[in-house]
Amino acid sequence: MKRLIFLIMLVAAAAVLFVQSASINADEGVSPGGDILYTKPVKSVVFSHRLHVEDKGLSCDMCHSGLFDASALRAQEKGDFTMESLYKGKYCGACHDGKTAFASNTQCARCHIGVKGFNAAQKGGNGPGMDLQGPKDAIAIGAGDSAVRFSHWSHTKSIKCDGCHSELFPMKRGKTTITMGAIYQGKFCGACHNGKRAFPVGDCAKCHKIMPAPKEDLVYKVKDLSPVRFSHQFHRNLFGCKDCHSKPFAMKQTPGRMNMDAINSGKYCGACHNGKKAFSAAECTKCHIDSKS
Ligand code: HEC
Ligand code: HEC
Ligand code: HEC
Ligand code: HEC
Ligand code: HEC
Ligand code: HEC
Ligand code: HEC
Ligand code: HEC
Ligand code: HEC
Incomplete structure (x- = not known):
């Protein structure tokens, strides 16, 4: 019975949302407030980095190691970005399950801000968005002699975040072990530093300020x-x-x-x-x- 009522609710909401989305054909994307506004299949659902990261303290890699690409609106290009998936624990549903955060089959309007909410967000937003530029200073990868300093700044001039996250690297330091063997095989830094996209692995000193001795025999x-x-x-x-x-x-x-x-x-x-x-x-x-x- 409960299930039936819910289904009716879902169909009704879908009808309203679809009518709304059909009638307006505004720009899609990211609001001036930095929120991500989904318009497909229905207009519109809001996602706020500021709320999830700054207010709720969630770390980048909770969402960016498989759940979401580091590229706005990528999810809605996929055919399965639907409530059905959320209920199965995919996408937002990984947390919005009634345990980590309010369940996806409740409080529809907190996520679904509709066309009105979309227009409001497109106009004013709620202040400057979160800085999603990645670490400003070079970060150290590894420890001891083999440690390498990696500069986001010099890479993000020409490469977008999802060129590296999260397929090549997690959005968190120190979670993976990087070896030269893997780099030679085209993994990690070696995906680009192969003498074609960027300088080759043979230029040891460009990455290593101290020449490290191999760790493996x-x-x-x-x-x-x-x-x-x-x-x-x-x-x-x-x-x-x-x-x-x-x-x-x-x-x-x-x-x-x-x-x-x-x-x-x-x-x-x-x-x-x-x-x-x-x-x-x-x-x-x-x-x-x-x-x-
Ligand atoms: C609660 C989940 C969550 C957390 C935590 C999170 N993100 Fe995201 N992020 C998303 C979603 C959802 C998208 C949009 C992906 C999509 O639409 O496919 C996104 C997109 C992005 C984008 C692309 C933005 C654009 O305009 O193209 C960047 C960059 C990004 N995130 C960086 C970060 C960084 C850095 C952190 C940590 C400080 C972080 N994210 C934490 C969920 C999260
Ligand atoms: C990594 C876990 C996680 C993921 C993934 C996640 N959220 Fe959340 N979200 C939370 C937590 C935790 C809260 C705060 C607890 C609560 O309100 O129940 C929250 C709160 C919210 C809120 C309430 C904002 C307010 O008004 O207080 C909205 C809206 C929301 N999330 C939307 C989304 C959407 C849309 C997605 C997918 C694009 C998503 N979330 C993905 C963890 C997550
Ligand atoms: C945690 C956030 C969240 C909550 C809560 C939520 N939704 Fe959704 N909903 C989404 C996202 C994300 C999408 C896909 C993006 C889009 O369509 O803009 C979506 C899409 C939909 C769709 C179109 C795709 C489909 O599954 O047919 C309908 C209809 C829908 N939601 C209805 C509802 C109803 C009804 C409720 C409340 C019972 C609800 N949603 C609660 C996030 C949420
Ligand atoms: C050329 C590859 C590359 C690009 C492009 C890139 N990153 Fe990174 N990022 C890395 C590497 C490497 C690490 C460290 C991973 C490790 O230690 O295992 C990292 C780590 C991070 C971390 C975690 C830092 C910490 O202290 O834990 C965040 C946050 C981050 N990146 C965000 C971003 C954002 C946002 C963008 C786009 C503006 C971006 N990255 C673009 C390679 C890249
Ligand atoms: C997605 C491709 C890509 C990946 C992955 C990548 N790089 Fe680069 N890197 C580039 C490009 C492109 C340049 C600029 C062209 C050049 O210098 O050959 C560059 C330049 C550099 C430079 C010279 C500029 C500077 O920052 O001083 C260093 C050092 C460097 N990369 C280190 C690394 C390290 C260490 C890793 C792995 C942790 C890595 N890169 C991963 C593409 C990449
Ligand atoms: C007891 C002798 C010895 C000492 C001491 C030594 N190495 Fe080596 N190293 C070798 C040998 C043997 C090879 C392989 C040479 C060959 O196959 O022709 C080698 C190869 C290397 C290689 C290349 C590995 C590869 O995969 O191609 C590096 C890098 C290296 N050494 C760095 C160092 C550094 C840095 C130190 C000092 C911290 C050091 N070595 C100290 C004997 C030594
Ligand atoms: C594009 C950047 C880059 C270049 C070029 C590079 N390395 Fe590395 N190297 C790394 C990174 C990143 C690590 C991992 C650091 C850590 O975890 O300690 C690493 C780790 C190592 C290690 C320790 C792990 C292992 O596999 O034994 C050795 C030894 C090493 N490098 C030697 C070399 C030598 C010799 C060269 C030149 C032939 C070279 N590297 C060129 C990025 C690079
Ligand atoms: C600069 C001097 C020096 C050179 C060159 C050298 N060794 Fe050694 N090696 C030693 C000393 C000293 C010991 C420790 C004393 C002992 O076991 O007799 C040792 C110990 C070893 C051991 C036993 C310890 C272990 O690693 O398990 C092996 C195996 C070994 N060496 C292999 C080699 C091989 C193979 C080469 C050439 C590729 C080589 N060594 C080159 C000085 C050297
Ligand atoms: C100190 C270390 C060490 C000891 C002890 C040692 N070897 Fe070697 N052996 C090597 C190295 C290093 C190579 C060259 C491997 C390469 O470059 O591919 C080698 C290569 C060989 C080869 C192939 C190349 C050739 O010279 O024909 C044979 C056969 C061989 N060893 C037999 C022996 C025999 C038999 C003994 C004992 C009498 C012995 N080795 C003791 C280090 C050692």
């Missing part, structure tokens, strides 16, 4: 034998970068450059792994190991 596959594993994290506690770079090692992993003959004659690893400075090159299984614990 360098692994060299060897035919019919366990792979060689070289740990920077271990060796860098005993030596400075200069002890190894750029002699005897170039600062780029190059499988096949080294071999046992060279090592046994004191080159590469053999400069130390000679039984004096460190264990000798005869102890095969200390370097050729399947995995380390």
